[in-house]
Amino acid sequence: xxxxxxxxxxxxxxxxxxxxxxxxxxxxxxxxxxxxxxxxxxxxxxxxxxxxxxxxxxxxxxxxxxxxxxxxxxxxxxxxxxxxxxxxxxxxxxxxxxxxxxxxxxxxxxxxxxxxxxxxxxxxxxxxxxxxxxxxxxxxxxxx
Amino acid sequence: xxxxxxxxxxxxxxxxxxxxxxxxxxxxxxxxxxxxxxxxxxxxxxxxxxxxxxxxxxxxxxxxxxxxxx
Numbered sequence: 662x663x664x665x666x667x668x669x670x671x672x673x674x675x676x677x678x679x680x681x682x683x684x685x686x687x688x689x690x691x692x693x694x695x696x697x698x699x700x701x702x703x704x705x706x707x708x709x710x711x712x713x714x715x716x717x718x719x720x721x722x723x724x725x726x727x728x729x730x731x732x733x734x735x736x737x738x739x740x741x742x743x744x745x746x747x748x749x750x751x752x753x754x755x756x757x758x759x760x761x762x763x764x765x766x767x768x769x770x771x772x773x774x775x776x777x778x779x780x781x782x783x784x785x786x787x788x789x790x791x792x793x794x795x796x797x798x799x800x801x802x803x804x805x
Numbered sequence: 806x807x808x809x810x811x812x813x814x815x816x817x818x819x820x821x822x823x824x825x826x827x828x829x830x831x832x833x834x835x836x837x838x839x840x841x842x843x844x845x846x847x848x849x850x851x852x853x854x855x856x857x858x859x860x861x862x863x864x865x866x867x868x869x870x871x872x873x874x875x
Contacts, residue, residue, distance in 0.1 A: 670868045678857040681864045687855075709871050710858060725858040737854040765873050786865050 664695040665784040665802060666747060666776050668769070669705030672698060674786060676738055677710075679725075682786050682804075689784065689804040690743075697747040697781060698739070701768060707731050751778045759793055769793060776800040810835070 667675065674686035675696075690696060698706075710731040711724045726734075738744060749771075756767070756774045769790050776783035777795075782802040794801040812835075821831060829837075 669872060670865050673868055674865070676855050678855060679860065679862055680868070681862055705872055709868055712871060714860070714867075714871055722860055725860045734854070734856050741854055768872075787869070 663693075663782050664697060664745065665693050665782040666697040666699065666772060667702060668772055668783060668785040668787075668790075669702045669709070670786050671784055671804060672702050672706055672738075673709055676734065685804055686786065693743075693784070695743050695745050696784075697745045699747045699772075699775060700749050701771065703735060703739075705768075706735055710734075747775065747779060747781075749775065751775045757793070757795065759795065761793065766793065773800060 671686055671689070674680040674682045675690050677683060680686070707728075710726045711728050713724055714722050716722050739746070751771070751774045753767075753771065755778065756770045758770075761767075761770055769785075770793055772783050773790070773793055775781075777798070777800050781800070783790075783800050784802045784804055786804050788803050790801055791803065821834070
């Protein structure tokens with residue numbers, strides 16, 4: 662299997678046992694030779710774990726971990742021998758507008774452009790990104 | 806070490822049978838069974854860099870919502 666950039670959700674799921682798709686993400690990571698993170702996905706990882714959140718009953722909850730702890734977990738991931746760093750070196754001008762329907766999709770569209778620039782797959786847990794990919798030369802890999 | 810244990814009846818039967826079969830004391834049979842159990846059920850090694858965050862189980866949608874709500 663080709664090397665893949667993990668989108669933020671997959672990156673989080675692959676290393677946090679509290680993510681409902683942890684098992685699926687781990688299985689994928691075992692199959693892939695190398696995985697990439699970029700400043701964008703690393704930042705999303707840190708922001709997710711260190712921000713307060715609202716539970717399904719609407720109650721405000723404290724962050725899932727402190728900033729130091731989140732950084733420590735990220736550093737452990739970055740030190741794995743199968744990890745590769747990928748700079749966010751594609752200008753937004755290279756982002757495809759294919760099926761872009763709103764502001765929430767800029768990050769996803771950017772990661773697709775970044776993967777395409779570096780001939781990598783963009784691995785994701787979310788099938789909703791499917792229509793943003795170019796079917797003639799797809800780079801999106803939805804984790805089964 | 807001398808102590809008093811309350812064993813489940815099936816566990817007691819296993820230990821007693823082992824003691825009789827091997828000609829050892831019941832205490833030695835119980836000790837060996839405990840140690841044998843520990844050796845046979847090692848903790849699965851945790852994958853490197855894997856952790857468990859606080860706050861309970863969450864989903865793809867929860868992550869998506871949290872990152873969009875910024």
